[in-house]
Amino acid sequence: MTVRKPSRKVVAAVAGGGALLVATPLVAHAVISRDTPPTVAAKGAALVDVSGKSGKSVFTKEADTVRPIASTTKIMVATVVLDTENVDLGRRVPVEQAYRDYVTEHHASTADLQTGDKLTVRQLLYAALLPSGADAAYALADTFGEGDTKTQRVKSFVGKMNAKADSLHLNKTRFSTFDGTGEDASTPKELVQLARHAMRNSVFRKAVKTEKFKSEAPAANGRTRYYTWNNTNHLLDAYDGVIGIKTGTTAKAGECLVFAATRGDKEFVGAVLNSKDRFQDAAKLLDHGFGSDDAKDMEIEEEPSDGAQD
Secondary structure (H helix, E strand, C coil), X not given: CCCCCCCXXXXXXXXXXXXXXXECCCCCCCCCCCCCCCCCCXXXXXXEECCCCCCEEEEEECCCCCEECHHHHHHXXXXXXXXXXXXXXXXXXXXXXXXHXXXXXXXXXXXCCCCCCEEEHHHHHHHHHCCCCHHHHHHHHHHHCCCCCHHHXXXXXXXXXXXXXXXXXXXXXXXXXXXXXXXXXXXXXXXXXXXXXXXXXHHHHHHXXXXXXXXXXXXXXXXXXXXXXXXXXXXXXXXXXXXXXXXXXXXXXXXXEEEXXXXXXXXXXXXXXXXXXXXXXXXXXXXXHHXXXXXXXXXXXXXXXXXXXX
């Protein structure tokens, strides 16, 4: 007998975009054949079964074609920071006005960091990964890059991002910015490889599966600032088993999503690039992997964004 879990509605505000979500997750799963590949709207896609050590490709669509990746770039930002030897996640970083100015100039997504507040590196990682804050990503690049000026430090950090891509054998992946507003590009296959590496870090893995993160920080006026960041990955509460990872949207890149899900002893990591319905595409791919039929009943409603990349 199939038992259906009572529906649960979630409304999430998205920083920088003002999008609202109403999602109804389903836990009862119909079993279907995995013989017929799904049809997805994305121009590029990949799904890998990472239950084993090697990883088995389950679905590909132009998976080796290089495309813009928008804010999924921030997966690499977090990776560079977390792979830094003896990284101090409790280190306090002052928010500078330049970080906020960057958001305004590039019409980028924001964590709405306030000038003069002092946030920890851990908080900045959450601020970059959940609401996709370009201000937080800038703060991390400025902190972990090397040089006497912001320009030098950012250039240094982006260099570290590319060096990390090389070390992971992501030969088609290149970064020009810390937030995906430039010529940052990769392939679905290589984004999955990057995500697999990132998900081995417990701090990253915990962050990207968090739907809402509340924290506080010392403010410039000596008081306490309270922050609440909502995850732009609406798949988290709409599809059973999803544990991350990162959204991205620009006019050039279209809708992008790197995602992961686990059920029982199965775990899949996937990516869709330049989609018109990234969450539905991801759900279809996960259905294909799990042999389930949940995508057709999944409901995600998003209000039109204001154009900010997320």
